Amino acid sequence: MHRAGVPFVGAGLAVAALGYRRRWVRTAGLAAAAANAAFFREPTRVPPTRPGVIVAPADGQVCLIEHVAPPPELGLGDEPRLRISIFLSVLDAHVQRAPVGGEVIAAVHQPGRFLSADLPEASDANERNSVVIRTADGHEVIAVQIAGLIARRIVCDVGAGDHLEIGATYGLIRFGSRLDTYLPAGAVPQVALGQRAVGAETVLAELPR
Numbered sequence: 001m002h003r004a005g006v007p008f009v010g011a012g013l014a015v016a017a018l019g020y021r022r023r024w025v026r027t028a029g030l031a032a033a034a035a036n037a038a039f040f041r042e043p044t045r046v047p048p049t050r051p052g053v054i055v056a057p058a059d060g061q062v063c064l065i066e067h068v069a070p071p072p073e074l075g076l077g078d079e080p081r082l083r084i085s086i087f088l089s090v091l092d093a094h095v096q097r098a099p100v101g102g103e104v105i106a107a108v109h110q111p112g113r114f115l116s117a118d119l120p121e122a123s124d125a126n127e128r129n130s131v132v133i134r135t136a137d138g139h140e141v142i143a144v145q146i147a148g149l150i151a152r153r154i155v156c157d158v159g160a161g162d163h164l165e166i167g168a169t170y171g172l173i174r175f176g177s178r179l180d181t182y183l184p185a186g187a188v189p190q191v192a193l194g195q196r197a198v199g200a201e202t203v204l205a206e207l208p209r
Helices: 003-018 023-039
Strands: 053-055 060-068 081-088 095-097 102-110 128-134 140-147 154-156 169-173 177-182 203-206
Touching: 060 177, 081 203, 102 154, 128 154, 128 169, 140 154, 140 169
Parallel strands: none
Antiparallel strands: 053 203, 060 081, 081 177, 095 169, 102 128, 128 140, 140 177, 154 169
């Protein structure tokens, strides 16, 4: 379980303990603790070992594949890049994983709205946190955590100068959200619209050679 879930699970267990004399209170507390433990789960994943791949940063369904400019707050210009978006339902594991290994060269939070995360305009309008990772070969991949209608809290545990291994957990969004991955020029997508992605294991794209 991701450590961000500890207070929520603890609160449910506390309710169960304090109300142990009343069955319905005890049951409600235990049910809440179990539901939160399931939501904040951090499954063990094994990333591909072959070089040159970009993996899914989260579990969920591929909902958009399009060419758009990266988030303006990153200052990376208006040149369109291929973006693959993954929508996470409340039933998906909500930890985020590094799509590539490398150095974090930027991590920028942008306040915004809380539209439903499955809407195309959510990428631009909603609150988000963008992380730019530069691989050892100099390729830059952008992973953007996007808040949703219910999700109101983005957790990002990395900053500029940190190093990430491919598939390593770096953050979490609470209760329904979306992940956008912006690929470098020449990257070849390996997924299709509607496909289910498994964080850290599904190959989103091949890096340019």
